[in-house]
Amino acid sequence: MAFFLTSISHAVPALQFSTTCFHGELSSLSSSSSSSSSSFMGPRLASFPSTFPGKSSSFGKGLVVYSKRISGLEEAIRIRRERELRTSTASQRRPPLRRGKVSQQLPVPDHIPKPPYAGTKILPEISKEYQIHDAEGILKMRAACELAAQVLDHAGTLVRPSVTTNEIDKVVHQMIVDAGAYPSPLGYGGFPKSVCTSVNECMCHGIPDSRQLQDGDIINIDVTVYLNGYHGDTSKTFFCGNVSDAMKRLVKVTEECLHKGIAVCKDGALYRKIGKRISEHAEKFGYGVVDRFVGHGVGNVFHSEPLIFHHRNDKPGFMVEGQTFTIEPILTLGSTECITWEDNWTTLTADGSPAAQFEHTILITKTGAEILTKA
Structure with missing residues (x-):
């Protein structure tokens, strides 16, 4: 389950440009750079006095053209992405995501151990302690993560047109409590359900409701279980019926990004x-x-340090053997800006473009990383 940052330092994307001042005058962009969302900005024109140091005369206004050479591959990627955005919008013609009816949260039997936040509706602060485990802790983490993976795998089999996300929540809830575990999202900061279901443009933290899945939807199902005092956290994006090629590619690359990060x-x-x-x-x-x-970080505590940034960053810190944390990148077909509904959980892309996410809990070893939530 991803944690939301209200304010962070943004890394500068490799191919992002902005309007700048040159010799005290504002650069004016040419008409070829009509979209700020494009990864390539065309020639930039700057008008400035051509007076040189030590010279008393001015040669008037000079015209300087700035341009960036891009490779054929970069240009092909740009063209394909624009085509995919047009295709996704034009061919799907699906209405934007709307909130359905949210039913009452499901009960958890009294004999099942619950995390400290259960029943409080208080959003816990991020723990500053890194979660590094001894042999016994690792065994318990493996058990929790194995259960989470099994639940997620089963939840994926439920995805089909006409099924509601509320129905998925009921099945997930029952499977978790039948295993003697607690569904970690339930009651976390007031979250009313046992699983997160994020459809199409929903980046994450979607609340299960009465909306029926439609043919062509994609849905991320995010499962976390609390078993024997340890949380196991994982998510995957599934296809519902006949999904467009553009969305299939987005989902495929997002999963590849997860494994690139783990590697x-x-x-x-x-x-x-x-x-x-x-x-x-x-x-x-x-x-x-x-x-x-x-x-x-995840273990005895649901959310802790370290925070794992999925974009380029210069954050300090290094991994330690025996440590567990999640990696859970979200990729979008369009804007990465987001809006959050009044429920303070459901977060969508600002431009309505599709988003996909995958997540694993991993254990750091001397030579690599063990994926604990592998099905």
């Missing part, structure tokens, strides 16, 4: 390598990496 993890590795590797792969396909939601 750099090991004892002593810098956390920032994760974001670098994810961003490099996403940019090859012209996708945006959402920077407002991060991975996190």
Whole structure:
């Protein structure tokens, strides 16, 4: 379950340009750069006095043209992404996501151990303690993560047109409590359901409701279980019926980004390598990496340090053997800016473009990372 950052320092994207001042005068953009969302900005024109130091005369206004040479691959990616955005909008013609009816939260039997926040509706602060486990703790983490993976795998089989996300929540809830575990999202900061279901343009934290899944939807199902005092956290984006090629590609690349990030993890590795590797792969396909939601330490506590940034960043810190945390990148077909509904949870892309997410809980080892939530 991703954690939302209200304010962070944004890394500068590799291909982002902005209007600047040159010799005290504002540059004016040519008509070829009509969209600020494009990864390439065309020639930039600057008008300024051509007076040189030590000279008393001025040669009037000079015209300087700035341009950026781009490779054929970069141009092909840009063209394909624009085509995919047009295709996704024109061919789907689906209405924007609307809130359905949210039913009452489901009960958890009294004999099942509950996390400290259960029943309080208080959003816990991020714990500053890194979650590094001994042998017994690792065994318990494996058990919790194995259950989460099994529940997620089963939830994916429920995805089909006409099924409601509320029905998915009921099945997930029952499967978790039948295993003697607690559904971690339930009651966390007042979250009313046992699983997050994020459809189409919903980036994350979608609340299950009465909306029926439609043919062509994509849905991220985010499962976290609390078993024997430990949380296991995982998510995956599933296809509902006949999904467009553009959305299939987005989902495929998002999953690849997750595994690219995991591949750099090991004892002593810098956390920032994760974001670098994810961003490099996403940019090859012209996708945006959402920077407002991060991975996190997980174990006895649901959310703790370190925060795992999925975009390029210069954050300090390195991984330690025995440590567990999540990696959970969100990629979008369009803007990475987001809006949040009044429920304070459901977060959508600002432009309504599709978003996809994948998540694993991993254990840092001496030579790499063990995926604990692998099905």
